[in-house]
Amino acid sequence: MSKITEKIAKLLALAESPYEEEAKAALLQARRLMAEHKLMPEDIEPQENKKVIQECVGVTCTKLSSPWTVYLSTLIAAHYCCRPYRSSVHGSKVSEIGFIGMEDDFKLCKLAFLYAYDC
Incomplete structure (x- = not known):
């Protein structure tokens, strides 16, 4: 294919x-x-035994201390067929970065994001 x-x-x-x-x-x-x-x-051949994963990756950010984190997640997700999202508790300024995508894509996206974030 x-x-x-x-x-x-x-x-x-x-x-x-x-x-x-x-x-x-x-x-x-x-x-x-x-x-x-x-x-x-x-x-188009259907994807068999594939599932969509929605999961946070353990990286937190705020608008003041690390606004670049959201941009980085958007940039990396676009290259790995995933969608980024931010999860936060109501009233909290801290957000956690997550991704939504097919299982294989999600794994690669998470690894790439965590590597880029650490660098």
Whole structure:
């Protein structure tokens, strides 16, 4: 399977997410790529035994002390077919960085982010 069909298959699997906005964005991106590369739904092989992971990675940040952390997570997530998010307790200024993506992509994204963050 080519890289583009793999990416579309992952996006279509992500479109099954219980999070409405995420599912909608993934489906729109998949449709755009299919149209751009003139692919039909039957040309795309489904991703079997893959699951979507949503997990925080243990890195915290605030708007004042480390605003670059959010930018870094966005930049890295875009290259690993994941979506970044921030999780915080209501009223707290501290946020924890997390990612949402397919299992294999999530693992690579987390490793790349933690390495870049430590550097």
